[in-house]
Amino acid sequence: MKKLLGIALALAALILLLHGIEDLPPWADPHQPASVHVSPRYIERSVEETAVPNIVTAVLADYRGYDTLFETAVIFTAGVAVLMILRRFMP
Amino acid sequence: MIREQEDIIIQTVCRIFIPFMQVYSLYVLAHGHGSPGGGFQGGCIFAASFVLMSIIYDLNEVKRRFAERFSVFLASLGVFIFAGMGWLCLFLGGNFLDYGVLSTILPVDPVMARYYGIAAIETGVQITVMAIMVSIFLNLLTGGLHEKDVEQAYVRVNNQ
Numbered sequence: 166m167k168k169l170l171g172i173a174l175a176l177a178a179l180i181l182l183l184h185g186i187e188d189l190p191p192w193a194d195p196h197q198p199a200s201v202h203v204s205p206r207y208i209e210r211s212v213e214e215t216a217v218p219n220i221v222t223a224v225l226a227d228y229r230g231y232d233t234l235f236e237t238a239v240i241f242t243a244g245v246a247v248l249m250i251l252r253r254f255m256p
Numbered sequence: 257m258i259r260e261q262e263d264i265i266i267q268t269v270c271r272i273f274i275p276f277m278q279v280y281s282l283y284v285l286a287h288g289h290g291s292p293g294g295g296f297q298g299g300c301i302f303a304a305s306f307v308l309m310s311i312i313y314d315l316n317e318v319k320r321r322f323a324e325r326f327s328v329f330l331a332s333l334g335v336f337i338f339a340g341m342g343w344l345c346l347f348l349g350g351n352f353l354d355y356g357v358l359s360t361i362l363p364v365d366p367v368m369a370r371y372y373g374i375a376a377i378e379t380g381v382q383i384t385v386m387a388i389m390v391s392i393f394l395n396l397l398t399g400g401l402h403e404k405d406v407e408q409a410y411v412r413v414n415n416q
Contacts, residue, residue, distance in 0.1 A: 213367070214367065215374065217374060222288050222374060222378075226373075227353075227373075231352075231353065238335055240385055243388065244391050247396070
């Protein structure tokens, strides 16, 4: 019974997700919102705003600095979690 | 368990290779501005040099050069550098992680201040990634039992 309920829930979620796909812009469409809004700004202005020739680094560390900060925090948390779970100190 | 390699060819090649690897990781970090690279990649390369060191020597050698307390300290230091740059920008009157205001304490214009701010946080990322990778490697390899004498610790726990 529980298994059937789980399968029904998963199928319902699948139908919802497939329904949501219809509203997404076509794959690799140059006129989708993400491509006409922020990307041209990064491509045109990142060198004069940050003096960094590599746009990826400029976006990663400057425009999306919060993202990278918490990526680093995630790595730190992962290391501390491994340490807490596995480390056994000898008596 | 990894024991000391007795093959002189592997030992010699790895001994020559390790310093080049570490310098190369610093190159990847420093050239993250102009080419693919940055803190995450550089930190992984630096950690890989310690993995290589644990293959040609044994774990005690790695632990002697890179103590556990020191690795946790370095991991915290990297996050501290990153978040500290954000707070520094906040105290200087800008937004969090808005490196442009660093030009008030650095002798450069705001655009170059962003350049140096990015370099500083990449350094923090590199330190954290390097320390955490070495720490995870040591703990996964020995199951958390890398005491001073790793072999003896293993025997003692398995006999209990």
